[in-house]
Amino acid sequence: MKLNGVVESIIYRNDDNGYTVFLVSASKTVFTFVGNLVKINVGEYIEAEVKEKIHELYGQQYEIIDYKIDIPSDDIESIYKFLLSLKVKGIGEATVRRLIGIYGNKTLDIIRDNPQELYNIKGLTYEKVDILRDKLTDRITELDLIIELGKYELSSKNIELIIDRYGSDALNVIRENPFKLAIDIDGIGFKTCDKIAEKNGLSSDSEKRIEAGIIYVLETEFANGNVFTIKSKLIEDVSDILSLGSGVNYEDPLYNLEANLRIKTDKIDDVEMIFLRQAYNIEKKLSELLYEKREDITIITGGPGTGKTYNIKKYLSEARDLGLKVALCAPTGRAAKRINEVTGYEAKTIHRLLECVGDKNSNNKTPYFNINEDNKLDIDLLIIDEMSMVDEYLMYALVRAVPEFTHMILVGDVDQLPSVGAGQVLSDMISSNLFNVIKLDKIYRQGEGSNIVENAHSVNHGDNIDLKDKKEDFLFVHKSTDYNINDTVKKLVAENVPNHFKISNEQIQVICPSKIGNCGTENLNSVLQEALNPESFRKDEIKISNNVFRVGDKVMQTVNNYNISYDVVDENGMICDRGIGVYNGDIGEIVEIDDEEKIITVKYDDKITYYTKEEYSDLSLAYAITVHKSQGSEYDVVIMPITKFPYRLMTRRILYTAMTRAKKCMIFVGTENSFMYMLSNASEEKRNTALCSKLYLYDFK
Numbered sequence: 001m002k003l004n005g006v007v008e009s010i011i012y013r014n015d016d017n018g019y020t021v022f023l024v025s026a027s028k029t030v031f032t033f034v035g036n037l038v039k040i041n042v043g044e045y046i047e048a049e050v051k052e053k054i055h056e057l058y059g060q061q062y063e064i065i066d067y068k069i070d071i072p073s074d075d076i077e078s079i080y081k082f083l084l085s086l087k088v089k090g091i092g093e094a095t096v097r098r099l100i101g102i103y104g105n106k107t108l109d110i111i112r113d114n115p116q117e118l119y120n121i122k123g124l125t126y127e128k129v130d131i132l133r134d135k136l137t138d139r140i141t142e143l144d145l146i147i148e149l150g151k152y153e154l155s156s157k158n159i160e161l162i163i164d165r166y167g168s169d170a171l172n173v174i175r176e177n178p179f180k181l182a183i184d185i186d187g188i189g190f191k192t193c194d195k196i197a198e199k200n201g202l203s204s205d206s207e208k209r210i211e212a213g214i215i216y217v218l219e220t221e222f223a224n225g226n227v228f229t230i231k232s233k234l235i236e237d238v239s240d241i242l243s244l245g246s247g248v249n250y251e252d253p254l255y256n257l258e259a260n261l262r263i264k265t266d267k268i269d270d271v272e273m274i275f276l277r278q279a280y281n282i283e284k285k286l287s288e289l290l291y292e293k294r295e296d297i298t299i300i301t302g303g304p305g306t307g308k309t310y311n312i313k314k315y316l317s318e319a320r321d322l323g324l325k326v327a328l329c330a331p332t333g334r335a336a337k338r339i340n341e342v343t344g345y346e347a348k349t350i351h352r353l354l355e356c357v358g359d360k361n362s363n364n365k366t367p368y369f370n371i372n373e374d375n376k377l378d379i380d381l382l383i384i385d386e387m388s389m390v391d392e393y394l395m396y397a398l399v400r401a402v403p404e405f406t407h408m409i410l411v412g413d414v415d416q417l418p419s420v421g422a423g424q425v426l427s428d429m430i431s432s433n434l435f436n437v438i439k440l441d442k443i444y445r446q447g448e449g450s451n452i453v454e455n456a457h458s459v460n461h462g463d464n465i466d467l468k469d470k471k472e473d474f475l476f477v478h479k480s481t482d483y484n485i486n487d488t489v490k491k492l493v494a495e496n497v498p499n500h501f502k503i504s505n506e507q508i509q510v511i512c513p514s515k516i517g518n519c520g521t522e523n524l525n526s527v528l529q530e531a532l533n534p535e536s537f538r539k540d541e542i543k544i545s546n547n548v549f550r551v552g553d554k555v556m557q558t559v560n561n562y563n564i565s566y567d568v569v570d571e572n573g574m575i576c577d578r579g580i581g582v583y584n585g586d587i588g589e590i591v592e593i594d595d596e597e598k599i600i601t602v603k604y605d606d607k608i609t610y611y612t613k614e615e616y617s618d619l620s621l622a623y624a625i626t627v628h629k630s631q632g633s634e635y636d637v638v639i640m641p642i643t644k645f646p647y648r649l650m651t652r653r654i655l656y657t658a659m660t661r662a663k664k665c666m667i668f669v670g671t672e673n674s675f676m677y678m679l680s681n682a683s684e685e686k687r688n689t690a691l692c693s694k695l696y697l698y699d700f701k
Contacts (some may be wrong), residue, residue, distance in 0.1 A: 001049075001050060001051075001052070002047070002048065002049055002050070003024065003026050003027055003031060003033075003048055003050050003062060004046065004047045004048070005024040005025050005026025005027070005031070005045070005046065005513055006024065006025050006026075006043065006044070006045055006046075006048060006072065006075060006078045006194075007022055007024055007040055007041065007042050007043060007044050007045075007684070008022075008023040008024065008025050008030060008081075009022065009023045009024070009038045009042060010022045010040070010042065011023065013039075014543075015543070015544070017036055017155075017156075017157055018036040018037055018038060018039075018155070018157050018160070019034075019035070019036050019155030020033075020034070020035065020036070020037055020040065021033070021034050021061075022040065023267045024046060024048075028109030030311045031045075031062050032060065032061045032062065033050065033057070033061070033062050033063075033064055034061050034063055034064070034498075035061070035063055035064030035065075035067075035154050036064075036155065036156045036157075037064060037067060037069075037159060038069075038142075038146050038156045038159050038160050040068050040069055041077065041082060041085035041086070041139070042081045042082065042084070042085045043072050043078045043080070043082025043083070043084075043085055043571060044069050044070065044071060044072065044078075044082060044085075045069070045070045045071070045072055045073070045078070046067055046068070046069050046070075046465065047067065047068045047070075048062075048063060048064050048065075048066065048067040048068075049064070049065040049066040049067070050062040050063060050064055051063045051065055064257075068147060069143055069146065070143060071108060071139065071140060071143065072175060072457045074105045075105075075110075075508050078102065079100060079105065079108060079633070080096055080097065080100055080197050081106070082108075083099070083100075083108075083132075084096055085634070086132065086135045086136065086139070087596075088131050088132045088135060089128075089131075090123075090125075090128050090129060091123075091124070091128055091132060094123070094193055095121075095123040095124065096336055098122065098123065099111075099118070099121065102121070102330070107415065111129075111132055111133050111136050111323075112133060112136055112140070114351070115129050115130070115132075115133045115370050126417060130144065133202060134144045134412060137289075138167075138387065141167075141168050142163055143173065145159075145163055145168070145170050146159055146163075147163060148164075148171055148600065149170065149171070149174070150287060151199075152174065152195075152196050152199055153195070154196075155494045158187070158188055158605050159356065160188055161185050161188060162174070162181065162185065163194055164614065165184055165185050169658055174196055174200075175200060177212075178193045178196035178197050178200065178334045179193045179194075179197065179212035180193075181193050181196075181213070181505075183215075183216075183219065186536075186617060188214075190212075190216045190241065191468070192448045193212070194209070194242070197212075197527055198675070204242070204243070204244065205244060206484065207252055207253050207256065207669075208552045209240065209242065210242065210244075210248070210250065210253040211253045211256060211257055211262075213238040213241055213242045213431065214234065214238055214250075214254065214257060214263070214274075215257070215262060215263075216241070217229065217234055217237045217238050217241065218234070218275075219276065220278055221688070222276055222422050223337075223422075224459070225419070225420075225421070225422050225423065225424070225685075225687045226277065226422065226687050226688040226689070227279050227280075227283050227392065227422050227423055227687070227688060227689045227691075228266075228273040228274060228275045228279070228280070228688045228689075228690065229273070229274050229558030229688060230271060230272070230273060230274075230342055231265070231272035231273065231274050232272070234274050235250050238250070254274070255347075260490065260510050262276070262277055263275060263277055264276075264277050264280040264281075265278060266280070266693065266695060268690065268693065268695050271456055273688070274444075279392075279422060282392055282393055282396050283392055283423070283689070283690060283691055283696070284695075284696045285396060285400075285695040286392055286395060286396040286399065286691065287404070287690075287691055287693070288696060288697070289396070289400060289690050290399060290429065290434070290435075290691075290692055291434065293399065293402070293404075293408065294434045294435055296406065296407045296408060296651070297407075297408045297429075297433050297435045297436070298407070298409045298410070298435070298436045298437075298438065299387075299409075299410045299411075299426070299429060299430060299436065299437045299438065300407070300409065300410070300411045300412075300438045300440065301411075301412055301413060301414045301426070301430065301437065301438070301440065301459055301510070302439060302440025302441060303311060303413055303415060303440075303441075303453075303460060303470050303660070304413070304414065304452070304453045304456050304457075304458065305442060305443045305444055305450060305453035305457075305566070305658045306440035306442060306443055306444065307386075307440050307442070307444055307683050308411050308412075308413075308440060309339070309342050309343070310444070311411070311438075311440075312328075312339065312343060312383055312385065312409075312411055313342075313343050315381070315409055316328065316343060316345050316381060316383070319380070319381045319676060322471055323660055324380040324381050324429060325378060325381070326345075326379060326380065326381045326382075326383070326472065327348070327353060327377060327379045327381070327382050327383070328340075328343070328345050328346065328347040328348070328383045328385070328442075328502075329347060329348050329349065329350050329352075329353045329382070329383070329384055330347060330349060330350070330384065330386045330389075330632060331349065331386055331389040331390050331419075331632060332349060332386070332389065332403065332583060332584075332631075332632040332633070333349050333351055333386060333583065333585075333586050333605070333635065334585065334586070334587065334602065334633040335349075335386045335389070336348055336349045336352075336385075337605065338632075338633070338634055339385045339386075346623065347385070350390070350394055350397075350398055351367065351369075351394075351581055351583060351585070352579075353371070353398075354369035354370070354372070354397055354401055355369060355370035355379070355399065355677060356368070356369055356370075356372040356562060356580070356581050357369070357370055357372050357580060358562050358563045358580050358581065362625075366395075367560070367562040368562075368564075369401065370396055370616065371401045372397070372401050373400040373401065374399060375401075376401050376402065376403045377401050377402060377403065377406070378403075379403070380405075380407070380693070381406065381407050381408075381409070382398075382402055382404055382406055382407070382408045382409070383408075383411065384398070384408070384409070384410050384411065384412075385411050385412070386411075386412055386415045386631070386632045387410045387411060387412030387425070387426040388412040388413055388414060388418060388419070388426050388427075388631070389412075389416070389417060389419050389631050389632050390418070390419055390421075390425050390426070390576070391419035391421025391423050392421070392422055392423035392425060392689075392691065393422070393424055394421065394423060395423075395425045410426065410429070411658065412426050414426050414427050414430055415460050415653065416629065416631065416653070416656070416657045416660065417628055417631060417653060417654070417657045420584060420585075420628060422687075422689075423607075423682055423689050423691060424687050424689055424691075425691060428689055428691040428692055428693075429691070429692060431692075432691075432692035432693070433564075434692055441504065443457060446464060447449055450473065451471040451473050451474040452471075452473050452474055452659060452663075452665075455474055455659065455666075456660050458661040459652060459655050459659060459679060460652070460656045460658045462652065462679065462680070464679070465679070466609060467668075467672055467675065472665070473664060473666065474665070474666050475665070475666070475667045475668070476667075476668045476669075476672070476675070477492075477667065477668065477669045477670075478670075478671070478672065479669055479670055480671060482517075482518035482519050483518070484672050485519055485641045485642075485643055485669050486518065486519060486523070486524060486527050486641070487529075488669045489510060489519075489524065489528075489639055489641055489669050490527055490528060490531045492667060492669070493505065493508055493528055493531065493532070493623070493639065494528075494532060495532040497637050497639070497665075501636065501637060501665065502632070503636050505532060505554075505634040506554075507635060507637065507638065508635065508636065508637045508638075509625065509630065509633075509635040509637070509638055509639070509661070510524060510528065510623060510624040510625070510638075510639045510640070510641075511624070511625060511626070511627055511630050511638055511639070511640050511658050511661060512524060512624055512625070512626055512627070512640065512641055512645075513626070513627055513645045513649040513650065513654050513658075513678075514626065514645040514646055514649050515626060515642075516646070517643075517644075517645060517646075519641040519643050519645075519670075521620075521624040521625055521643070522546075524623070524624035524641070525547075525620070525621035525622075525623050525624050526621075528623035528624060529548070529550070529553065529621060529623060532623060533550055533552045533553050533554075534552070534553075535548075539551050539552065540592070540593040540595065541593065542595060542600065544616045544617070544619075547620065547621060549590055549593070549600065549619070549621070550590065550593075551590050551591065551592060551593055552589065552590065553589065553590045553621060554587065554588075554589055554621065554622045554623050555587070555588060555590055555602060555619050555620065555621060555622050556585065556586065556587050556588075556619070556620050556621075556622035556625060556629065557582045557583060557584060557585065557586040557587075557588075557604075557618055557619065558584060558618055558619065558620050558629075559584055560584050560619055561581065561582050561583075561615065561618055562580070562581050563579065563580065563581075564580065564581065564582050564609060564610075564611070564615060564618075565579070565580050565609075565610070566578070566579055566580070566581075566582065566604075566607040566608060566609040566610075567607070567608045568606055568608075569606055569607075570606075571659075575608075579607070582604065582607075582609050582618075584629075584631050585631070585632065586603055586604050586632075587604070587622050587625075587633075588602045588603050588604035588605075588607075588609070589602065589603050590602055591603045591608075598612065598613045599611065599612060600616065600619070602619070627654050627657050627658045630657075630658065630661050631657065631661075633661060634661055634662070634663050635661055635662060635663065636662075636663050636664045636665070637662065637664055637665045637666075637667065638658065638659075638661050638662035638666050638667070639667045639668075639669065640658050640666075640667070640668050640669070641668075641669050641670050642668050642669065642670030642671060642675045642678070643671060643673045644674060645674075648685060650674070650677055650678050650681055651678060651681045651682070651684065652679055652680070652681055652682050653682075653684060653685065654677075654680045655677065655679060
């Protein structure tokens with residue numbers, strides 16, 4: 001059946017999937033509509049094909065099968081409600097009533113077509129009128145786009161994502177290159193783009209589709225840390241993703257992409273490799289720069305307690321005595337803060353050292369640095385801590401900003417997990433045999449009774465550990481089910497550990513091998529949030545996707561955002577500076593949620609950052625984090641669930657990296673079988689990289 005009417009109120013909306021419950025006034029009767037649809041405003045007009053149903057709790061409802069939304073036209077009260085729903089700051093009920101009293105049912109036409117008529121109305125400024133007109137025209141454009149995009153059978157959520165990303169250009173993007181969506185928008189996959197392409201009439205074996213498949217596979221591999229993909233595997237993966245049979249021509253699409261500078265093909269020892277062009281260029285230039293500076297680079301590598309920090313302090317002291325200009329840096333804010341605390345010397349993140357000023361291309365993927373090859377650092381010595389975390393792009397930005405005769409000391413644990421970004425810089429540099437490498441293997445902290453350090457080295461060497469031997473700083477709590485594991489972790493974090501060690505929750509960190517699963521970070525964050533920061537009528541909160549964020553929550557930045565701004569505050573809470581950029585792995589606390597303006601305010605140490613709705617997805621709860629995200633940080637107490645996780649994460653390297661994050665106590669909770677499996681699994685996902693190899697350095701010896 002069909003029902004047409006005006007939206008009276010929104011009862012409930014799930015922003016994650018678009019499911020909405022709202023009231024519609026039609027033929028002097030109010031109906032309850034339910035369904036997945038794009039955002040709808042009070043006062044708008046809806047024409048819907050609906051199906052009547054009876055909900056066991058809420059009674060009679062009308063489920064939407066198909067629909068069309070439009071702005072109100074003749075009804076004065078609907079126009080009034082619609083204008084208020086646009087939420088223009090400074091334009092409230094009285095001003096809207098005044099507008100409608102003057103223009104009646106022509107109000108929306110006047111705002112859109114003749115806004116200058118409103119400039120002399122009391123309560124309206126030029127700025128308010130312009131904002132009102134922009135919001136109205138944007139909504140009209142959105143509604144037109146919704147109709148057109150709906151023809152592609154996209155979900156309501158995907159339609160919203162596309163409109164948010166491209167605005168009025170959305171249809172052009174979809175018609176010209178729908179595969180761009182998978183690259184630009186988190187949450188829209190290649191398969192969705194492929195269905196759009198099919199509706200646009202693109203044949204399954206067209207060159208354009210195969211080219212898109214190639215780029216998609218290469219970008220996926222790059223996101224997983226690989227700088228190149230072996231050609232045979234690339235073709236196999238593309239064929240699988242596109243469901244293509246044998247006899248398909250891949251050479252022409254590869255040739256086209258290389259001719260258009262999208263990819264680069266090369267080979268080492270007759271093995272054909274395919275690179276994204278930018279990845280190839282950066283790795284090649286970085287290799288050449290490192291080779292040129294090889295005499296001025298020293299690498300110090302070793303496990304926990306072997307004296308890495310001691311050596312950093314020694315070099316800093318010697319440099320100070322010689323009157324040298326020194327810079328000390330690390331890849332993340334937490335790593336920089338830690339090395340500052342243990343050395344007493346100022347340490348900066350690499351981004352801050354190079355004066356990152358956002359993304360020049362406005363795509364939030366490629367940072368721009370004021371300190372670069374044309375404006376180099378004014379230093380004699382550069383020390384970089386936690387080098388295992390540095391990816392090829394960041395290393396390239398750093399090395400090209402270093403003066404010719406400046407000495408570089410790279411410090412890190414090569415046995416820890418590699419960088420989140422592409423490459424394995426520290427490992428490749430050591431393997432190349434081009435640089436002076438100091439390998440530290442004597443454990444100095446062992447004499448201080450550090451069972452964490454001793455056991456971490458045992459794990460790294462694959463030696464067995466007696467898990468029944470309970471120590472003050474190393475405990476294994478045996479639990480056999482995921483439910484009992486989570487319940488124990490919750491009690492440890494909320495009660496036992498802070499009471500025993502007399503520390504705050506900030507000094508305790510739960511670390512998991514995986515995001516997914518019963519004992520993964522996603523589920524554990526919900527469990528720990530309810531224990532540490534439960535729902536309360538006194539707390540502001542906001543629901544984002546499957547997360548509920550509350551004031552007081554511990555949160556993490558999950559991607560590099562080079563464009564977000566922040567205020568720096570002093571010890572009195574006064575703003576003393578401003579900056580730009582928040583980075584993957586930064587952990588802070590939500591201090592304010594403005595539901596009306598849709599702003600989440602997060603405090604990272606001395607930085608106050610303001611997240612708009614478009615940036616919500618950058619945040620996740622951080623009561624539990626993955627081992628990858630914990631790199632570069634140390635915590636007084638680390639708690640880790642040990643159970644069955646995805647095979648590729650059940651490795652010795654994951655176990656070792658987690659253990660090296662704990663300073664005072666390491667607690668495992670779970671099954672001994674899972675621990676022993678991880679201990680015995682020395683397999684590693686080898687990354688495809690060619691840094692400092694003969695691919696680029698034909699004359700190196």
